[in-house]
Amino acid sequence: MTAPPRALQDRYPEGFARCFGCGRLNREGHLLKTVWESGEGVSRFTPRPEHLSVEGFVYGGLLASLVDCHSMATAAGHSMAGAGLEAGVDETPRFVTGRLEVDYLAPTPIGCELELRGRVVEASTRKAIVESTVTARGVVTARGRVVAVRIPESMQRA
Amino acid sequence: MTAPPRALQDRYPEGFARCFGCGRLNREGHLLKTVWESGEGVSRFTPRPEHLSVEGFVYGGLLASLVDCHSMATAAGHSMAGAGLEAGVDETPRFVTGRLEVDYLAPTPIGCELELRGRVVEASTRKAIVESTVTARGVVTARGRVVAVRIPESMQRA
Numbered sequence: 001m002t003a004p005p006r007a008l009q010d011r012y013p014e015g016f017a018r019c020f021g022c023g024r025l026n027r028e029g030h031l032l033k034t035v036w037e038s039g040e041g042v043s044r045f046t047p048r049p050e051h052l053s054v055e056g057f058v059y060g061g062l063l064a065s066l067v068d069c070h071s072m073a074t075a076a077g078h079s080m081a082g083a084g085l086e087a088g089v090d091e092t093p094r095f096v097t098g099r100l101e102v103d104y105l106a107p108t109p110i111g112c113e114l115e116l117r118g119r120v121v122e123a124s125t126r127k128a129i130v131e132s133t134v135t136a137r138g139v140v141t142a143r144g145r146v147v148a149v150r151i152p153e154s155m156q157r158a
Numbered sequence: 159m160t161a162p163p164r165a166l167q168d169r170y171p172e173g174f175a176r177c178f179g180c181g182r183l184n185r186e187g188h189l190l191k192t193v194w195e196s197g198e199g200v201s202r203f204t205p206r207p208e209h210l211s212v213e214g215f216v217y218g219g220l221l222a223s224l225v226d227c228h229s230m231a232t233a234a235g236h237s238m239a240g241a242g243l244e245a246g247v248d249e250t251p252r253f254v255t256g257r258l259e260v261d262y263l264a265p266t267p268i269g270c271e272l273e274l275r276g277r278v279v280e281a282s283t284r285k286a287i288v289e290s291t292v293t294a295r296g297v298v299t300a301r302g303r304v305v306a307v308r309i310p311e312s313m314q315r316a
Contacts, residue, residue, distance in 0.1 A: 018210050020217040028208040029217075050186040052176050053254065054313055059178040059187075060255045061223025068219040096211065097218045100260045107254075107313050155212055155265050 006088035007033035008041070008073040016094040016151070021069035032066060034073035034116075036087035041074030041130075043116040051110065058108040060142075063134055066116060067144035068097055071130040074118035075148035078128060096155060098127065098147035108134065108141040118144070126150050164246035165191035166199070166231040174252040174309070179227035190224060192231035192274075194245030199232030199288075201274040209268065216266040218300075221292055224274060225302035226255055229288040232276035233306035236286060254313060256285065256305035266292065266299040276302070284308050 009022045009032065020029035034043040045066055053059045072095045077087045108114065118132035127149045134142040167180045167190065178187035192201040203224055211217045230253045235245045266272065276290035285307045292300040 016212050018213065020209050020211070021219045023210070026208060026210065050184060051178050052181070052184065053178070054174050054252070054309070055176065057313060059223075060258065061179045061219075061226040064222040064226065064258055064260075065217075065219025068222065094212070096265075097262050099262065100218065100222055100258070102222075102258045104255050104257065151212070155215060 007035055008077050008087050008092045009033055009069075011088060011090065011092040012094060013091060019069065021065050022073065030065065030069070032069045034070055034077070036077040036081070039078075039081070039119065041070060041077050041116075041118040041132075043070045043073070044113055045116070046113045047110055049110070056107075056110060058110050058114075058136075060102070060104055063104070063108060063142050064100060064102050066114070067102055067132055067134065067142070067146065068100055070116045070118055070132055071144060071146035072097065072148055074130045074132070075120060075123075075128040078120035078123060082123075094151045095128070095148040096151050098149045101145040103143045104141070105143065106139060106141045108136050112137055165193055166235055166245050166250045167191055167227075169246060169248065169250040170252060171249060177227065179223050180231065188223065188227070190227045192228055192235070194235040194239070197239070197277065199228060199235050199274075199276040199290075201228045201231070202271055203274070204271045205268055207268070214265075214268060216268050216272075216294075218260070218262055221262070221266060221300050222258060222260050224272070225260055225290055225292065225300070225304065226258055228274045228276055228290055229302060229304035230255065230306050232288045232290070233278060233281075233286040236278040236281060240281075252309045253286070253306040254309050256307045259303040261301045262299070263301065264297060264299045266294050270295055
């Protein structure tokens, strides 16, 4: 039996691992994990009971957060694949969000695991465009389109 | 001396006041408050130290959340003004997010109060488009454009 794949976020350099959405060193955050599977980023996340919009449904701002971090990891996974690096094993390059778009297609039920799947649809050396879906109980409830940019020097204090 | 204006979120009906971003009854959430000033929604929020992206800067997913709730309140404030109702006094109608767009123009520093200002740029009876800015220390660091929709019956369990 092989070990489950390690998440891309587990291999961010320590200085970039405090993100509220996905930093393994931010214990108060969401701790989102994304694995690389057949050219896609895949994340699974179960919202907490307090992550409500209205009774029964997940807060759209949380979904936007998940799409955001999921897309950064997917951009990183894609760039690693292109460079012959192994996602979850080699160090993960850090991207930041240039633009985030989320379409809310249907209310997302709370109380179940969500699956995010994302793919890079356009890429240059400096940036990537990632398209993603959020699925709950087999229904795609949101779609994201995110511009991911290699972290600029102005943000590299860490 | 007059009392400070009450927030739009303080007058959401009780069943719609549990939103993680802005519900007054969700004590684990962000408790964002938006007031109505001269045709604009205005929100002020100080991120917590853990709301990081990378060291020194605010998590973009949090900014998306703030833009989201701020825009719903702004859409409500605009519709109330059109109906001759008083924001923060009369009951606030509940809108939900159809589409969220955020452009991250510059890294947002952590450790200071953020100001969001939003305005409805297009409206029908059923929906509104809200454009907003996020300002930190006098610099606009993000812009939002959000489609707000009157809450559909399918979400009205409350």
